[in-house]
Amino acid sequence: MPTRNLAARFHGAHDLRLADDPMPVPAEGQSLVRVTAAGICGSDLHWYAEGGIGDAQITRPLVGGHELAGVVEGGPLDGVRVAIDPAIPCHRCDLCLRGHPNLCRELVFAGHATHDGGLQRYLAWPTARLHPLPEALTDADGAMLEPLGVAVHAVDLGHIPLGASVAVIGCGPIGLLLIEVARAAGAARVLGAEPLAHRRAAAAVRGADEVLDPADDAYAARLVDFTAGRGVDVAFEVAGTDSAIAAAMDAVRPGGRVVLAGIPSTETSAFPANTARRKGLTIAMVRRMKEVYPRATALALAGLVDVRGLVTHRFPLTEVQQAFATAVARQGLKVVVEPGTV
Numbered sequence: 001m002p003t004r005n006l007a008a009r010f011h012g013a014h015d016l017r018l019a020d021d022p023m024p025v026p027a028e029g030q031s032l033v034r035v036t037a038a039g040i041c042g043s044d045l046h047w048y049a050e051g052g053i054g055d056a057q058i059t060r061p062l063v064g065g066h067e068l069a070g071v072v073e074g075g076p077l078d079g080v081r082v083a084i085d086p087a088i089p090c091h092r093c094d095l096c097l098r099g100h101p102n103l104c105r106e107l108v109f110a111g112h113a114t115h116d117g118g119l120q121r122y123l124a125w126p127t128a129r130l131h132p133l134p135e136a137l138t139d140a141d142g143a144m145l146e147p148l149g150v151a152v153h154a155v156d157l158g159h160i161p162l163g164a165s166v167a168v169i170g171c172g173p174i175g176l177l178l179i180e181v182a183r184a185a186g187a188a189r190v191l192g193a194e195p196l197a198h199r200r201a202a203a204a205v206r207g208a209d210e211v212l213d214p215a216d217d218a219y220a221a222r223l224v225d226f227t228a229g230r231g232v233d234v235a236f237e238v239a240g241t242d243s244a245i246a247a248a249m250d251a252v253r254p255g256g257r258v259v260l261a262g263i264p265s266t267e268t269s270a271f272p273a274n275t276a277r278r279k280g281l282t283i284a285m286v287r288r289m290k291e292v293y294p295r296a297t298a299l300a301l302a303g304l305v306d307v308r309g310l311v312t313h314r315f316p317l318t319e320v321q322q323a324f325a326t327a328v329a330r331q332g333l334k335v336v337v338e339p340g341t342v
Contacts, residue, residue, distance in 0.1 A: 001073075006339070007120035008320040009061035013051035016321060019061070024124035031075045031127045033084060037143040038118040039067030039311075040327040040335045042172065042240065042263055044111065048324050054267040056113060063116035065337070066109065068123070069142030075127065082130040083142035084118065085293055086110035102153070102288045109288075119320065121339045131293045134301060140314070140336050141300060144307035146289075147334075148296040150261065151177035153289035155185050158234040158259045162186040165232040167251040169193045170239030170262060171203040171211070173310055173334045178236050178261075179206045180305040187234075191226050193219075193247060196330060206306065214247060223251060231256060231279075240264045245271045254279040261286040310334045 005021045026032045044064045046053045066086035072078055088108040089101035096104050110125075111117025133142045151174055160166060166187040168175045171194035179190050192203035192211040200211040210226050212219050226232075231253030237244045240262030248258045249272060258281050260269075276283065299305045312332030315323035317339040327335040 005122045007063050009063050010047050010058055011061050024122055026124040029126055030124045031072045033070040033123045033125055034073055035070040035118045035123050035339045036139040037069045038065040038337045039143045041067055063120050064111040065117035065119035066111045067143045067146040068118035069139045081133040083145045085129040102290050140311050141307045144310055145296045147174050148177050149289040149292045150174055151181045152292045152296055154259050154261045154286045155181045157284040158257055160185045160187050160234050163188045165189040167191040167232045167235040169237045169244045169248045171199040175238040176202055176206050179208050183207045184304045238262050242270045249275045257282045259284045311336050
């Protein structure tokens with residue numbers, strides 16, 4: 001058993017350093033996990049590029065990473081490969097008891113605020129928040145169950161009617177997963193909108209009937225053609241920009257739903273209020289996910305969602321700077337750090 005733990009810590013914007021830390025010691029009810037896969041999420045990029053997410057700022061060197069899988073060492077799950085649920089709700093507050101653990105008043109989340117995440121070789125985590133991985137899923141697949149869970153939660157909030165039309169504005173990793181989950185939920189037609197060509201190509205492969213470039217002069221006309229002028233039933237915004245929110249509201253029909261899943265770079269977002277009011281839109285905000293890991297695992301196992309094809313770049317923890325540079329440049333789709341790789 002190692003006596004020291006290598007970790008990547010954010011000290012501020014563009015200030016990510018490797019640290020030689022003491023080994024974590026599991027408390028009662030926790031297990032020691034050797035982290036084998038940690039995906040770089042959009043929120044990790046905010047920590048890296050801006051030193052915070054909105055009003056949440058780095059106040060101490062923080063280990064990021066919340067898309068995680070690993071192998072348990074010791075305890076009742078010794079040797080078991082697991083996906084790690086990054087959220088630890090209290091299960092006691094009024095919101096938890098109402099079925100909203102993602103809104104828990106005492107929620108602890110990996111790689112956020114004062115709680116270190118998985119960009120380290122070892123992590124002590126509550127055993128109850130570890131989900132054993134089926135043999136058919138790789139460790140990297142297990143790490144992708146977290147973004148898949150966010151997509152599942154977003155579709156839950158979208159209330160997609162069977163046979164509905166859907167727009168996904170922003171085809172990064174979660175947007176791509178949303179296309180497949182929306183299909184699995186019964187959407188008959190799916191439109192994607194994305195400025196990056198390689199992501200548009202990935203959206204088409206994953207089941208979008210049409211994928212548009214928002215910067216294309218023909219975008220508005222092609223959107224009208226896709227919906228026959230009526231608008232889609234549900235629009236998902238997954239880019240975190242005001243222009244994406246406006247595009248989602250433009251795409252949806254009167255009386256439709258707009259689900260906002262993107263994380264903005266600032267504390268505020270703006271949207272065209274006249275459009276939203278005149279259309280009588282219902283707007284839902286995505287806050288991480290609820291208890292959806294079993295459902296996400298079932299979707300991956302059934303082949304209804306391709307989590308494996310999402311991972312295009314892998315780096316050892318010792319090359320974490322290059323991993324973040326790749327993710328910031330929006331190269332490929334999903335960048336995964338493998339802390340156990342030398």
